[in-house]
Amino acid sequence: MSTIILNGSPKGNNGNSEIFINQFLKGMKIPCDVKYIVKENPKTLAEYVKDFDTIIFVLPLYIHSMPGVTMRFIECLEPAEPSENKSIGFIVQGGFPEASQYKYAERYFSSLSKELNRAYLGTVIKGGSANVSTMSSFMTKKLFKSLERLGEIYEQTHTFDKSIIEDLKNPREFTGFSLKIMKFITKTGLINQMWDKPLKQNGVFDKNLDKPFLGKN
Ligand SMILES: Cc1cc2nc3c(=O)[nH]c(=O)nc-3n(C[C@H](O)[C@H](O)[C@H](O)COP(=O)(O)O)c2cc1C
Structure with missing residues (x-):
């Protein structure tokens, strides 16, 4: 095979x-x-x-x-x-x-x-x-x-x-206790940091909420 x-x-x-x-x-x-x-x-x-x-x-x-x-x-x-x-x-x-x-x-x-x-x-x-x-x-x-x-x-x-x-x-x-922990970690901003770091390094952080396809067919 x-x-x-x-x-x-x-x-x-x-x-x-x-x-x-x-x-x-x-x-x-x-x-x-x-x-x-x-x-x-x-x-x-x-x-x-x-x-x-x-x-x-x-x-x-x-x-x-x-x-x-x-x-x-x-x-x-x-x-x-x-x-x-x-x-x-x-x-x-x-x-x-x-x-x-x-x-x-x-x-x-x-x-x-x-x-x-x-x-x-x-x-x-x-x-x-x-x-x-x-x-x-x-x-x-x-x-x-x-x-x-x-x-x-x-x-x-x-x-x-x-x-x-x-x-x-x-x-x-995630449910119950694990969900509570995840919510807490999210509030500390640690998770966002991981995503934001490469955006900042590439000078595009200010565009992170852009919606380039919105309004286009
Ligand atoms: C543009 C982009 C979008 C991603 N979207 C998701 C996603 O929707 N869900 C997820 O679990 N991971 C997402 N990831 C994380 C990747 O799946 C993860 O880093 C994966 O290990 C990359 O595998 P690769 O190195 O073989 O490409 C995304 C990563 C990038 C760069």
């Missing part, structure tokens, strides 16, 4: 999706190939991947959805023949911690699988990953082990392990 992993981040091999891919591949005895959507012509890549038994997308969530480069590529994909028994899976990571914000993307991926006549392996969701490249090994240990195990089980069974998917989805939604 042939598998191709597609990195759907506009940052290509310099982003966090790459870290997720490397951990997944670590679990495989014979690591599969990886292609970077951002570096390829979408039509050529769609033609290239169509013969693979399984396509695994590893991508970030940008504005609650997939990055534009990934969307443009997906639009070039053609459905497989139903008799070919091909499959597709998704590993999505993002900055916001709650898995609930991924539900629309997850629903889309599930119906995309049907449109492409590929069996749906599932969508692995991991929030709170924006700083995964700078986190200490203590903080990433559990996540990396889970991704490695996911890769290992995938190689053996050609499925995504359901218990790992469920575990990585935590926290699904």
